[in-house]
Amino acid sequence: MKVIKDKFRSVYLLVGVGLFLSGCIQPFSTSAQESSSGQNELEPINLPVLFARSPNAINLSYQKIQTDFGGELTPPASGAVGSAPAGYSYGGNKTVESQGLLIAPPVDRNDFSKVIFPIVRMAPQKTWNINFKAGIANLGSPTAPLVLKLVVSSNDQIIGEKAWEILKTWTIAAGVEESVSFPLGLWAMRSNLVVALQVQKQSATSESPILVLSDLKLTADENRPELGMIRSGLVWASQQDRIRQILGAAQTGAKWFRDGFDRPLNGVSDFVEIVRLANANGMKMLALVTPTIHDFDSGYVAAYHDSADFQSLCGWMGGIPKYSEINYSKFRARLQGQIAAVKAAGLEIEAFEIGNEVDWVCFNGDLPLDRMPSELELQAAAKAYAFFLLNAATVIHSPANFPTAKIVTFGMANIVHVSRAHIPDPGAFLRRLENIEGFDFLMLADGLGTHVYTDAYDLSGGRSVLEKNASDFGLPAKSWWVTEWGYDTTRYKTSNNLQLLPDDELAQKRAESFLSFLHMANSQPVEKLGPIFLYAYRSPYEPIAPSLIPSGSKRFERFSLVDVDGIPYPEVDIFKTRYRFDSK
DSSP, rough: OOEEEEETOOEEEEEEOOOOOSSSSOOOOEEEEEEETOOEEEEEEOOOEEEEEOTTTTTTTTHHHHHHHHHHOOOOOOOOOOEOTTOOOOOOTTEOOOTTTOOOOOOSTTOOEEEEOOOOOOOOEEEEEEEEEEBBOSSSSSSOHHHHHHEESSOOOOTOOOEEEEEEEEEEEEOEEEEEEEGGGGGGTTTEEEEEEEEEEEESSSOOOOOOEEEEEEEEHHHHHEEEOOOOOGGSSSSHHHHHHHHHHTTHHHHHHHHSSSEEEEEEEHHOOOHHHHHHHEEEEEEEEOOOOGSOOTOOBBBTTTTTTHHHHHHHOOBBBGGGGHHHHHHHHHHHHHHHHHHTOOOOOOOOOOOOOOOOOGOOOOOOOSSHHHHHHHHHHHHHHHHHHHHHHHHHHSSTTTOOOOOEEEEEEOSSSTTTBBOOOOHHHHEEEEEEEBGGGGGSSSSSEEEEEBTTBBBBHHHHHHHHHHHOOOTTSEEEEEEEEEOGGGGSSOSSSSSSOOOOHHHHHHHHHHHHHHHTTTTTTOOOOOEEEEEOOOOOOBBBBBBOTTTTTOOOOOSBBOTTTOOOGGGGHHHHTTOOOOOO
C-alpha cells in the first residue's frame, strides 16, 4: 500500500483499500416512494464498508483479521478493523448487532485506523446526512477516550475544495454511546464520493481501546437551499437589458430572483414586467418591500437629508425615511395598487421581504447617525418596524392578493462588522418583535432574513453568524433566508495589494469563495435555510476603481457576475455545473 501525506491537513491518508467486510459492494442509487402526504421521500441508505488498515499496520494480514472476527470474542489486533460478533458489549453492557464494526486504533497515538464508506449516488436536491452510533468496547478495565475524524473525498477535483476534507473531529469517552448525524453539504453532489472515519488514541497509553460502530446509513433531510440571484434596480433598466439580465440569471441555475417592490407608482408596469420575465424563465420571485416617498404625508423630508456625514457613510445625499413617520393608509394603498397590477397580469410572487437592513442607519432613519442607539431608541425603532411588518403582511395576505406567499423579515446587515451606525445586536432587535404592546409580531413572518458578507478567505464569520441566529431564536418552524451574500472582486489583489489579480487567477479565487460559501450553507447542522440570494448578477452601483483593473480586463463592477459587455465571468460556471438544484 502506498502512503501519502495530505498537504492541506498534514495527516497520513490511505490510498489503497482492501478487504470487503460486508460482502460484495453493489452500486446503488436512491429510491423514492410516495408518502401518505403525497410528497416524495427518500429512504435511508445502508452504507457498504471497505476495510482500510492503519498506514503503519502493514504487517497485518487479511487472513489474520478474518480469523479474529470469525465469531470469536477475541478483540481485534491493534490497527485492525473487523465485523463485530453479535452480543459484543460496550458502554454499560449495550449490545451491537452483528453488522456492526469493531475498530482498533494503532498503538501509536499519531497513527490511525480508517474505514471507508463508498457512496455512489444520491438525489442532489436533498441535504444528506451520514448517521451512525459509536461507543468504546467494554473490555473489563478503564478505557481512555478515542479521537474520531469524519473525512470525505472524491476522485474528481472541483475548484475550491481539497482532495480530502475533515468534516468533523471529536472525542468519544468510554461508557458513552453517541448517535452522530452530520450533513455532507455539497460533497453529496460529487461523483465517486467516499466518506471515511478515522480512529486514533487520544493519549500515549499501553491499552488498546476498541471502537464499536453500528447503524451506519445515509438519510435525506430538507431540500438543500435553492440559489437565488439579485439584480437590484432592474426596474430602471431598458426592456432589452431586463430580458438579457433575467435570462442570464436564470441560466446560472438560480431558482429565485430578488428585486425591490418600492418603486414610484408610475413604475408599477415596469415591476410587473420584471415579475413576468422571472416567472417565464422558471424563477420564483422574492419582492423587497421598503418605504417610498409615497408612503408619507406631503412635504415629508427624509432623515439626514443633505447630510455630508450620511453621504459619506451611505453614498447618497437624499437621506433615509423614518419608519415611525409612515402614513399607513398611504402605504397600504400604494402596496395594494402594486400587488393588484401583478395579480391582474396573472403572475405570482412567492415571497416578500419586508424591509432591508433595518438594523443600520442607511436604511432606517429612526436610528442615530453618529452613535449607537439608546435603549429607548431601540424600543421605538422596533415598534415602528413591527407596524410596518403588520401593515405589509395584512395587504399581502389578503385573500384577493397572495395569501400563501412567504413573509420574510428584513435581511440583517450587522452580522460581522459593528459600527456606530448599526444596532449592535440585530438578533436582539428582531426578538423584541415577539412582545410589543402584548403582541407577537414575529408570528407574522415565515422566515427570518439575514445578509452574510464574510471575508473571502475566512468563512468562520458566516458560519458563526448562522449558528448564533439559530441559537438565539430556536424557531424550527421558521427558516433562515440569506437574502444577500457575495464576494467583492476588489478583495482579490496582487501581492503588492494595488491591482486586481489577472482575470484567470481572479476567477479561480472568486469561484473558490463562492463554492466554499455554498458548502458552508449546505452543511449547517443547526437550522434549515431558505433560499440564498447572491448579490448580484449585475451590480450597477459600485464600480471598480480604474486604477485597480488590469490592462485588458473587462471587469467593471465589484459584485457583478458579468463583464462590461454583459458576458458572464468564468466563475459563474460553478452555479451552472456544481450547484444546480435539478438532477442534471
